[in-house]
Amino acid sequence: MADSHSVQGTLSLVYRLQTMDVEVLRLTLEIQEASGLIGTARSEVDSLERQIAASRKELEDLETRRVQIDLELRETERLLVEGKKRQKELKHPRDIQAYLSEMEFRRDEKDRFEEEILHILENQDLLRKKITGFEEMLDREKSSFDLLSSEKGDQIRDRHRRIEEMSQERNDVERAFPEDLLKTYNRLRGSHRNGMVVARLLEGACEACRMSLPPRTVTEVKKRQKIVTCLFCQRWLYLPDRGTEGEAVFQGTRTQDTRQT
Ligand SMILES: [Zn+2]
Numbered sequence: 249m250a251d252s253h254s255v256q257g258t259l260s261l262v263y264r265l266q267t268m269d270v271e272v273l274r275l276t277l278e279i280q281e282a283s284g285l286i287g288t289a290r291s292e293v294d295s296l297e298r299q300i301a302a303s304r305k306e307l308e309d310l311e312t313r314r315v316q317i318d319l320e321l322r323e324t325e326r327l328l329v330e331g332k333k334r335q336k337e338l339k340h341p342r343d344i345q346a347y348l349s350e351m352e353f354r355r356d357e358k359d360r361f362e363e364e365i366l367h368i369l370e371n372q373d374l375l376r377k378k379i380t381g382f383e384e385m386l387d388r389e390k391s392s393f394d395l396l397s398s399e400k401g402d403q404i405r406d407r408h409r410r411i412e413e414m415s416q417e418r419n420d421v422e423r424a425f426p427e428d429l430l431k432t433y434n435r436l437r438g439s440h441r442n443g444m445v446v447a448r449l450l451e452g453a454c455e456a457c458r459m460s461l462p463p464r465t466v467t468e469v470k471k472r473q474k475i476v477t478c479l480f481c482q483r484w485l486y487l488p489d490r491g492t493e494g495e496a497v498f499q500g501t502r503t504q505d506t507r508q509t
Pocket residue numbers: 447454455456457458459478479480481482483
């Protein structure tokens with residue numbers, strides 16, 4: 249127990265806590281990234297579904313318009329047939345002239361309606377092809393979304409589980425902490441970039457800012473009699489116990505227990 253209150257014991261505790269905190273942060277970022285990817289894939293699917301719905305609506309509107317013009321076309325055709333019957337009864341040149349103008353107008357109308365129907369049919373054809381293309385894309389997007397969300401969903405659940413485990417482990421470590429030290433650690437954690445309070449001394453340099461430290465500082469750290477801070481980034485310098493140096497890796501692996509026994 250005495251050792252856990254020594255400088256080395258304190259630093260190794262802080263380092264252990266920090267390693268867990270950094271790992272939790274990393275896992276949290278992974279969860280955010282995975283959720284972001286799922287969200288992006290989801291919005292691709294949504295966007296395609298919206299485009300398909302809009303194209304179908306457009307197709308329907310065109311069909312309504314086509315039916316309407318078709319009715320008008322039939323009416324014009326009927327008027328043309330009736331007009332022909334009326335032609336024989338006309339005697340007066342003025343009536344004949346009026347009749348000819350009317351027939352010309354009707355024929356123009358008929359041409360115009362026929363052209364418009366053709367134009368609508370072409371557009372409907374294009375729209376159907378467009379919808380088929382969208383539907384094929386949607387199928388692909390949906391299956392990649394399903395794959396991604398099951399894969400990333402597993403990943404997210406795994407990360408949550410690891411965070412949960414780590415927070416329990418962290419509680420155990422916290423209990424071993426002198427309260428003042430925990431306060432100091434939490435305060436410093438907020439003021440340092442990446443939440444790093446403790447930096448290992450690796451080959452005479454600070455792990456966090458990578459600056460080489462003067463031999464006098466290195467000697468002081470090696471004495472392990474008081475907390476020595478990095479001259480450049482003010483982090484606490486920590487020299488892990490022999491045999492564990494380099495093993496307590498920051499990212500990806502679990503914390504090594506570097507407490508002296
Ligand atoms: Zn430094």
